Amino acid sequence: MPYCDVGTLPSSPVADSQLNNDIKIFYRTYGGGPTKVLLIIGLAATHDAWGPQIKALTGTTVPNDDDDVVWNGEEGNGGIHVCAFDNRGVGRSSVPVEKSEYSTKIMAKDAIALLDHLGWKKAHIFGHSMGAMIANKVAAMFPDRVLSLALLNVTGGGFQCFPKAPYLNPCEVAYSFNVLQLDRQTFSVAYRFVKAKTPEQRAAVDLDTHYSQEYLEEYVGTDKRRAILYQ
Numbered sequence: 001m002p003y004c005d006v007g008t009l010p011s012s013p014v015a016d017s018q019l020n021n022d023i024k025i026f027y028r029t030y031g032g033g034p035t036k037v038l039l040i041i042g043l044a045a046t047h048d049a050w051g052p053q054i055k056a057l058t059g060t061t062v063p064n065d066d067d068d069v070v071w072n073g074e075e076g077n078g079g080i081h082v083c084a085f086d087n088r089g090v091g092r093s094s095v096p097v098e099k100s101e102y103s104t105k106i107m108a109k110d111a112i113a114l115l116d117h118l119g120w121k122k123a124h125i126f127g128h129s130m131g132a133m134i135a136n137k138v139a140a141m142f143p144d145r146v147l148s149l150a151l152l153n154v155t156g157g158g159f160q161c162f163p164k165a166p167y168l169n170p171c172e173v174a175y176s177f178n179v180l181q182l183d184r185q186t187f188s189v190a191y192r193f194v195k196a197k198t199p200e201q202r203a204a205v206d207l208d209t210h211y212s213q214e215y216l217e218e219y220v221g222t223d224k225r226r227a228i229l230y231q
Contacts, residue, residue: 004117006110026092031058033079036120042129046091047084108137126150
């Protein structure tokens with residue numbers, strides 16, 4: 001099975017024995033060609049979750065390391081070479097025991113170490129949810145390695161988006177919190193999210209966390225988008 005031994009690449013600019021000692025990242029590649037795409041998945045998901053995107057990009061979901069695959073050097077489906085991997089702590093990758101070893105900065109270094117391992121100087125970076133946060137960190141830390149960013153279901157940060165208190169007088173602070181205060185709908189969604197236990201309950205609340213009410217209430221044929229997406 002293909003693994004990247006993170007932090008043990010002497011030539012890597014991100015090698016960091018303190019942060020990444022003995023961490024192995026499981027990955028798989030698909031297709032081939034000059035266009036390099038790195039897929040970074042979100043919280044608790046594995047590389048397999050990228051199946052539809054891998055299929056669309058390369059025309060296959062069979063990894064290059066499969067015993068039945070014999071790469072002939074031809075550039076199928078536009079010459080796109082895709083790599084998807086399991087983040088540390090998930091799937092077949094190593095599971096560090098310290099909470100401090102799971103920052104987006106460290107995980108961005110994992111992604112860059114994987115690019116080094118593959119011999120990719122630059123890549124298009126796709127990220128979903130937490131994976132998109134990691135992708136943002138990759139771009140901020142190593143902009144020369146990023147050809148483009150595709151960020152799916154991501155936020156720029158929670159409380160970190162608020163103006164820093166030292167730059168605000170008391171009136172400005174009060175105004176900011178009045179403007180940004182959470183409304184009843186937001187509290188309701190947050191409460192349902194915490195209470196959701198079954199897949200059905202989680203699916204229902206996920207709709208309200210990812211889409212606007214206007215979008216969900218639109219009709220597609222005879223059914224509302226909410227009903228279609230819920231299924």
